[in-house]
Each structure stands twice: as C-alpha cells, then as structure tokens.
Amino acid sequence: MSVEEIAIVKRELLVRHLEAWVPAALHRARRVVYAHGYADADGGLAASAAARVLADQADYVRGRELSMVATGTEVPALDAFEVHAVSGPTDTMLPVALKAIGAQRVPLLGFLDGASAGVSPAPATVAALTAGKPAEFLLVLPPGADPDPYRAGWPLVTLVELAVSDEPGELLIYGTTLGKSLEGFKETLWAVDEFAGVRYRDPGDPDRHLIDISLTPHPGPLRRELLAFLERGPATVTELRTFALTETVYRAADATRVLHTLVDAGTVTRSPSHGRLGGDVVISL
Missing domain, CATH: 3.40.50 (Rossmann fold)
Structure with a gap:
C-alpha cells in the first residue's frame, strides 16, 4: 500500500x-x-x-x-x-x-x-x-x-x-x-x-x-541544520531564513520560529540583544 x-x-x-x-x-x-x-x-x-x-x-x-x-x-x-x-x-x-x-x-x-x-x-x-x-x-x-x-x-x-x-x-x-x-x-x-x-x-x-506532514512541522531537523550552519560563523536572520527556504524542506517562517526558541533557550545569542528579531539581527552560537 x-x-x-x-x-x-x-x-x-x-x-x-x-x-x-x-x-x-x-x-x-x-x-x-x-x-x-x-x-x-x-x-x-x-x-x-x-x-x-x-x-x-x-x-x-x-x-x-x-x-x-x-x-x-x-x-x-x-x-x-x-x-x-x-x-x-x-x-x-x-x-x-x-x-x-x-x-x-x-x-x-x-x-x-x-x-x-x-x-x-x-x-x-x-x-x-x-x-x-x-x-x-x-x-x-x-x-x-x-x-x-x-x-x-x-x-x-x-x-x-x-x-x-x-x-x-x-x-x-x-x-x-x-x-x-x-x-x-x-x-x-x-x-x-x-x-x-x-x-x-x-x-x-x-x-x-x-x-509528519503538517502545517506546523516538527522543528527538530531544522534546528540541527541551523546550528550546523552557524558553526561556520555568525549569520543574519535573513541568511538563515534563506538557508531554510533553499537548502531544507522547511519554510523561511519555520526558521524564524526555531530561532526564537534557540534565543529564548540561550543556545544562540543575538546582536542587538533586544528588539524585534528582524532580518538584520546577527545570530551566533
């Protein structure tokens, strides 16, 4: 079947x-x-x-x-x-x-x-x-x-x-x-x-x-791939959204959601440290 x-x-x-x-x-x-x-x-x-x-x-x-x-x-x-x-x-x-x-x-x-x-x-x-x-x-x-x-x-x-x-x-x-x-x-x-x-x-x-096929797919694989990408060096939110869109099965919006959880958990840092997570914010391990 x-x-x-x-x-x-x-x-x-x-x-x-x-x-x-x-x-x-x-x-x-x-x-x-x-x-x-x-x-x-x-x-x-x-x-x-x-x-x-x-x-x-x-x-x-x-x-x-x-x-x-x-x-x-x-x-x-x-x-x-x-x-x-x-x-x-x-x-x-x-x-x-x-x-x-x-x-x-x-x-x-x-x-x-x-x-x-x-x-x-x-x-x-x-x-x-x-x-x-x-x-x-x-x-x-x-x-x-x-x-x-x-x-x-x-x-x-x-x-x-x-x-x-x-x-x-x-x-x-x-x-x-x-x-x-x-x-x-x-x-x-x-x-x-x-x-x-x-x-x-x-x-x-x-x-x-x-x-699983879902409007809100499990973020685990994307989380791993974004962290692997950041091992090469800091990247802007725009660069990470583009990576997710073009190099993974996920959407750009999925990358934004994962980045919010990574920042909140202290797994990554952001610069500037406050404000909206806009495209020019730099993310680092």
Missing part, C-alpha cells in the same frame, strides 16, 4: 501546485505551457488529474492560451483546453515537443515522475524546461538516485524525500527561476493531506528524521 499512498501524495502535490500556478502564470503572460512527462507511467492518473485542473481554469483562460504537452509511450486521453499528446520516450520527445509549440520565454511548468516510470530522466530533459520564463519543474526520482545532475541551469532547487520507513524513499525535486514560486511550493508542500505512513525526510538531515 505504501507505493499507492505515496502516489496519492504526489498527485495531491501536483494538483495543489497547479491550482496556484495556473492563475499566477496567466496573470503574468498570455501564453502558458504545462509539460507532463511519462504521462502513462502510473496508468495516466497524474496526467488526468493535471488535465482536470487545467480544464477547471476557464475563468482565467479567456483571451489567453493554456497548453498542455504530454509525452509517454501510450499517452492517455486527456480532457483539457489544448493538449499536445506526443507518443514516444519522454527523454526524446519532450524537448522536441516544447520547441515545436514555442514554449520558449513563456511561463512553463514541467512534471516528470521518473519514480513511477522506473527511470531517472536524462538531465538534458529537465534542462530543456529552462526555456520557459519563468520556468519551474517537479521531478520525482527513484530511491537512491543522485539529484545533483538536475540542478544545472536552475538557480533555486529544493529536495524532499517521500518516505514510509527508514529505507530511502522517492526523492521529489522542485526547481524554479523565481524566488516567490519557491515560497509558494513550500507552502503547498506542508498543506497536503497526510496519508497513513507517508512522511517527509529532509535529505540534508544527518539524523534522517521522519517528519
């Missing part, structure tokens, strides 16, 4: 992120493209869920163009405004399809669930999505896969492990060229419904602590 439950979490993350992304993207530009690789990998469930989200955005689409590109060995029938179904291997066909429909320099979001397909996509396939402006991607890799090759060309990347036990879980990677989008994704990450047995793990946590 764990594979099925993880698949449900992935679909909910995709749906929630699309529901926020589509209106924001259409507000920014008249043409918007959503690309879905391995559309048949899970029986077409994720691609169908994504298509329904796009079809539900009628109020935002008037006078604008919202397109979906779907690639896979056997792309399922999808109900959306404009679907470009391209049969064939995603690594081969997705970059070609993006060029064919003119996805350059328009808001572009790509979703590739390599874990469901049983493969790790070619890094060039993910890099092809950087043609968008702004561009984003959601990528799921099989347990134990190396995420580093997929960072090229993406200024902001964050990772979260979807786990059900102490064994390595599927690795979800989110990359974007827009800082505000990263903040939005983090909010979505913690807002999904919790499914029995499925929890998050921060890949940067040396203790590999499993974290």
